[in-house]
Amino acid sequence: MKLPISSAVAERLEWLHRVGSTNDALRERATGPDAAAWPDLSVLATDTQTQGRGRLGRTWTAPAGKCLAVSVLLRQPIDAASPLPPDRLGWLPLMAGAAMTQVVRSLIEGEVGHATRVHHHPVVSLKWPNDVLIDGAKVSGILSELVPSTGVIIGAGLNISLAEGELPVSTATSLLLAGVEHASLDAALAGYLINLSRLYEEFVRADGDAVASGLHALVTALCGTLGSPVLAELPGGEVVSGIAREIDELGRIGIDRGSDGRRVVVAAADITHLKV
Template sequence: MTPSNDQENPGNRWSDLDRPPLDEGALRRALVRDGGLYRSLEVVASTGSTNSDLAARADELPEGAVLVAEAQSAARGRLDRRWTAPARSGLFFSVLLKPEEVPVERWGWLPLLTGVAVATGLSRAAGVDTALKWPNDLLVTVDGQERKAGGILAERAGATGVVIGIGLNVTLRAAELPVPHAGSLALAGAVSTDRDPLLRAVLRSLERWYGDWRGAGGDPAACGLQETYAAGCATLGRAVRAELPGGRVVSGEAVAVDGDGRLVLATGAGVREPIAAGDVVHVRGTD
């Protein structure tokens, strides 16, 4: 099927029949329930950024508010990088969390936790092995090469909140890839690219991991998060280059993720240096 141009048909929800719209009612019935994490779920045709929209209302919304967009015009990744994709070609959504009982110094685990939740959910629902590139990239294998299929952005919001944004390429075709090292679930051979069950699986997985982490007071070892993240992290054991804030660059082998969620590099000088923030490049393999 030749896809229609959504830019020429902005009001047509079915302009690409390979990419049907999400069923908001069915998603809400499946995910929003008494005693669960999710308190509201809204699907919009288009917005600038689901993270920005939720962050603007963080103080008035309850924990567990979910906002999903079929398309975003100003989606952001880490370091203010732009994220672009055709309408309905992926899952673009944000979740508002308010882990008030967890010490703030442990909130840095939230993007890593989300990565584990996404990878776990997709393994079951899509049959795709999703690896994690520290701190927040989702990798799939396409034609034997690592490709970035998604990313996670965590931002403080309001007085006590954190908005977790997730962007995931689902049906993106080879001709639509924004950069050569991008990928999608479809290109990785997913057994299903139906976005409704994929979104349900990811959100249920996030609910479980978040509940366990919160129940452990944010201790990543006690709830199994630290071990599970390390097992699925494609960065560990690799030669990497970390480009740090301020222009400093550190190179070495990624040997661990410590209890604070920092990536530990063993440098050529024999020093183990923890990296809390920065842009990490896999020196061998695809960035």
Template structure:
């Protein structure tokens, strides 16, 4: 899983963490019936009550599993994100899952997997939860949450982490997604966090939300692999740019080696990199890794 969130507030209610009736457990049998179809991408689906990290668990078994394995946790105790950040949230307050993918595409196009997952999650959740979602490059999901003064502001409600599953390229890639669904205002770990509930989602039932995300992911992954990973040919590059809240904004890119770059985010290139028009007049630079800070709203 992934998030910049490092901790969470105390859960409301009795000490029994399973007693919150607003947060019913996921139904593994129902999810399997809906998602595991002959000829489909998803080949297995397991739901565990708690684990350290679904990414780590799935990666450890990748060599023995076929493509399309899905592992879902009701609670993660050591969820990981980019730059070794930690994801932590109350039990059953969100969707915390990982999938095993083994794409046969050119290696230089694998950088599109987390971006593809973002497009799939945003489009699936927009339909199932009725919320407007946007993408912050490279791996965050944003929603609009109304503040106490009535102003709506962007908040991070989820994140994505893609990792190689093992030492061999044949082991595949594990893609994890963590999404805040019913997190309440008093449970937010940081002021910049949000949830689908706080964004006035029409539904926070996690079963249909998970189905919607996985079906959308299957759709986009099928298009992308059929196009040999070409993001332009399958429409992925255009779809990501259309939903990306980073484009058109002044940003600060905090890059490896303690270097920073400020300018306007103007495009997503064919390699999935963020193209920044440097504020110092140094032209355009493509950013492939680093933290991006939005400095002003898009026009």
């Protein structure tokens, strides 16, 4: 596939016609004998991924040619003098989610701008910590994986032209179902890479300080989880329900527990937005 816009903005871009997992394939390249040829912000992408996965071991499947799967290599440290503090790496999936949220918003805004009559303006938001939603339905997911001695690989999936009957679950959606009838895969990928690269470079320049780099403010502004009643299932099995109130300087979410009003700070959890 020809991707002139994306190829022009990526440090290195390899398009695969079919692959099991873009994260796995990029890891092999970034740690193999040709590793030096895969610099920071290298990209591997496809529209046919057969063994995609999400958080908590979930599988991610989609019909061939109807979704974008993209993995980006973030090498840590960038150089010997500027390693990112390990406790700041939790910002990376939020960073990718923010970059994708911006792209989805721009694609929908472009479609609305060309429409003669708009009956509904879809609401696009970031769900903490790693999903992009359109009107509460998932259009994109993020999976961040640490590669020891190499860096971090951030994988993202974007549902582009799935029809309603092709959705993997009832809580998913696609750009097509949101009214973007002729989404350009190249434009979507390039927009995501431009946004992610900018946010990442600013984050690194600030030594992983999300507040100083502006990432904290951006994620807070995009995050639809904040202010919403949520149920958080923690890795150890504990369940916390309440109102999500803030994202702290380490990217953790603070939930005011409904039972006693006490704020519980959560670093990792499976979050469900509850209906009011």
